[in-house]
Amino acid sequence: MRNIIFIFLCVISLQIYAQEPQLAFQYFRNGEYEKAASIYKTLHEKHSYNTTYLNYLIDCYHQLENFEDINIIINKQLKTFTNQEYLYVELGYSYQLQHKKEKADEFYQKALKSIEKNPNSSYLVGKTFQDNHLLDYAILVYKKGMQLNPTTNYNFQIAFIYGEKGEIKNMFSTYLDLILSGENYISTAKNYIGKFISEDPVNNYNVSLKRLLLKRLQNNPQNSWNELLSWLFMQQKEYNKAFVQEKALFKRNSSNLKNIIDIGKISFNDKAYQNSKNCFNYILENTNHLETKLVAKLYLLEIDMKTNTSIDAIDFKFQEIFNQYGKSVNTVNIQAIYAEFLAFKKNDSKAAIAVLKKALKLPINQFQKGHLKTKLADILVFANKFSSALIYYTQVQNNLKNYTIGQTARFKIAQTSYFKGDFKWAQSQLKVLKNSTSQLIANDALDLNLLITDNAVNDSLKIALKTYAIADLLSYQNKNNQAIDTLQVILNTYKGHPIEDEALFKQAQLFEKTSQYINAENNYLQLIKIDKDDILADDAHYYLAELYLYKLNNIEKAKEYYQKIIFEYPSSIYLVDARKKFRKLRDNDIN
Numbered sequence: 001m002r003n004i005i006f007i008f009l010c011v012i013s014l015q016i017y018a019q020e021p022q023l024a025f026q027y028f029r030n031g032e033y034e035k036a037a038s039i040y041k042t043l044h045e046k047h048s049y050n051t052t053y054l055n056y057l058i059d060c061y062h063q064l065e066n067f068e069d070i071n072i073i074i075n076k077q078l079k080t081f082t083n084q085e086y087l088y089v090e091l092g093y094s095y096q097l098q099h100k101k102e103k104a105d106e107f108y109q110k111a112l113k114s115i116e117k118n119p120n121s122s123y124l125v126g127k128t129f130q131d132n133h134l135l136d137y138a139i140l141v142y143k144k145g146m147q148l149n150p151t152t153n154y155n156f157q158i159a160f161i162y163g164e165k166g167e168i169k170n171m172f173s174t175y176l177d178l179i180l181s182g183e184n185y186i187s188t189a190k191n192y193i194g195k196f197i198s199e200d201p202v203n204n205y206n207v208s209l210k211r212l213l214l215k216r217l218q219n220n221p222q223n224s225w226n227e228l229l230s231w232l233f234m235q236q237k238e239y240n241k242a243f244v245q246e247k248a249l250f251k252r253n254s255s256n257l258k259n260i261i262d263i264g265k266i267s268f269n270d271k272a273y274q275n276s277k278n279c280f281n282y283i284l285e286n287t288n289h290l291e292t293k294l295v296a297k298l299y300l301l302e303i304d305m306k307t308n309t310s311i312d313a314i315d316f317k318f319q320e321i322f323n324q325y326g327k328s329v330n331t332v333n334i335q336a337i338y339a340e341f342l343a344f345k346k347n348d349s350k351a352a353i354a355v356l357k358k359a360l361k362l363p364i365n366q367f368q369k370g371h372l373k374t375k376l377a378d379i380l381v382f383a384n385k386f387s388s389a390l391i392y393y394t395q396v397q398n399n400l401k402n403y404t405i406g407q408t409a410r411f412k413i414a415q416t417s418y419f420k421g422d423f424k425w426a427q428s429q430l431k432v433l434k435n436s437t438s439q440l441i442a443n444d445a446l447d448l449n450l451l452i453t454d455n456a457v458n459d460s461l462k463i464a465l466k467t468y469a470i471a472d473l474l475s476y477q478n479k480n481n482q483a484i485d486t487l488q489v490i491l492n493t494y495k496g497h498p499i500e501d502e503a504l505f506k507q508a509q510l511f512e513k514t515s516q517y518i519n520a521e522n523n524y525l526q527l528i529k530i531d532k533d534d535i536l537a538d539d540a541h542y543y544l545a546e547l548y549l550y551k552l553n554n555i556e557k558a559k560e561y562y563q564k565i566i567f568e569y570p571s572s573i574y575l576v577d578a579r580k581k582f583r584k585l586r587d588n589d590i591n
Helices: 002-029 031-046 052-063 068-080 087-097 101-117 119-131 134-147 155-165 170-183 183-193 203-219 224-234 239-252 258-269 273-285 290-306 311-325 327-346 350-358 366-382 386-400 404-420 423-433 439-455 465-474 480-493 502-513 517-530 538-550 557-567 573-589
Strands: none
Touching: 002 031, 002 052, 031 068, 052 068, 052 087, 068 087, 087 101, 087 119, 101 119, 119 134, 119 155, 119 404, 134 155, 155 170, 155 183, 170 224, 183 224, 183 239, 183 273, 203 224, 203 258, 224 239, 239 258, 239 273, 273 290, 273 480, 290 327, 311 327, 327 350, 327 366, 327 538, 350 517, 366 386, 366 404, 366 465, 386 404, 404 423, 404 439, 423 439, 423 480, 439 465, 439 502, 465 480, 465 502, 465 557, 502 517, 502 538, 517 538, 538 557, 538 573, 557 573
16 A cells, blocks of 8 residues: 555646746746746756756846846856856847846857867857847857857857848858758758749849859859759749759769659640740750650640641640550650640541540559540530530549649549539539649649639629630630630620629630730720729739830830839739739839
8 A cells, every 4th residue: 555655646746847848938938937037047956957948047037127136146157067158148249238248248259269179069159149149149150150160050049140131142051051061961951042042033032142153153163152043043933044054063073864754744834835846855865865855845745836836846746646656654654745736626526536446455553544534525525515524534533633633634524514504513613622632633623612602692693604615615615716706795695794894804815816916905994993992913024024125025014013013903913923024124214
């Protein structure tokens, strides 16, 4: 019985002991410094070797302005533990809070001298200065510590402090010093540098970093500087300049084309087709790897399809690839693109469907099957075979529901139902997708759901929305003139209806697609006139500016609408691009 009581008392004691630090910290975090100090004092007296309790006790006394007790406990601690000379910083800071600058400086100097005897204490002394916001002293200590012990590296700490001080150029330079000491620091440096740069190449921080890198590349050429320049240019969407840097890297080490492939893909996705083409042509010239060659050829074909290359020329290139590499597992992705080309460019959906059904018989994995079935369903929608399309989309969604391709299929089920006018079923699918792991799918689902919700109000039969969905489908099927006419029916019949702005914008986009630029301009202006705070207003401003710049050759008007985005729509997704283009146009005027 005695043993049981003894064990019980021990357990209770251990629980109380474990709870004391937690309680003290809770008081400290809540700003109840007297209560926290009382517990931390007891803990420090019991465990004087534990610097955590001591540091919290000092912090409590600082908050309570109990400077006399700080003096007592620090001096006592230094007598017992002579190597804890970082405490001179705390003592100096205590005097600084009392506005006794000379006395504070005296102890700061003692802390600085202490690292001469023990360079290994540099980190602790520097961090104590840093924690007390004595940043210049912290930098001094870290730099001195590296001088005294060249095996240490405090550049990361120094760079972080420069960032706190707003000395961004010094921060950049120190991160570059960090990389100079070891290329394994590149990823870390990018993460921190990335917080200060933007897409805007004339942003002061971007310019500063570029100059530092070019200077280092000139004075001390090494791969890291090319890699960082390439990364910076990619952030600025200056893909051609990034390509130049990656070519320089490849010439020094011709074992890896991955970065050039990545630039080519990103350029393609951002519609920088000429640079993408340059990248993939370079890849073809510099590799014998079959898979890499086929990826390059695939993108070059897609670029041709996006840039109005003649249909016969594109078809000839496809046949060249199939003659050389066959219609096998290796070329399954090219076969999928060929099917899209047949349907959407040659308007031969029957041949496209045959290509995909034949490809599905190849010994491919479930993801490749999912990809082909999705493409097949897309073409079936194009051919107005909705029921067959929904069967294939549903198969992909069921078989690969936990993957992005499965979520894409679910979105396409919703989109197809929307085309058919079955808005209730479409929304049931879209609601599931609002939590999609793919942000792009989640955004698309949200946009379509809002389109249906906003335009079904006060229209029990949803006739306006059904007409708009028909126009949307016609646009998907490349029946652009029919889509334009259908949208015009909406604009004539449903003036003042919530769908009017959507119809104006969609029609404007189709006018651009069919080179009816004046009509597009009129639509954008009309949309802005209806409501300049409309959800599509910033889109209208941006596309109008682009229209003036690239099609109507009206630079002043382009500047006007880019400027309106900058000042009237500061949260717009087009802000960065609008600012960049406005500055470029303005600078051209000045020059």
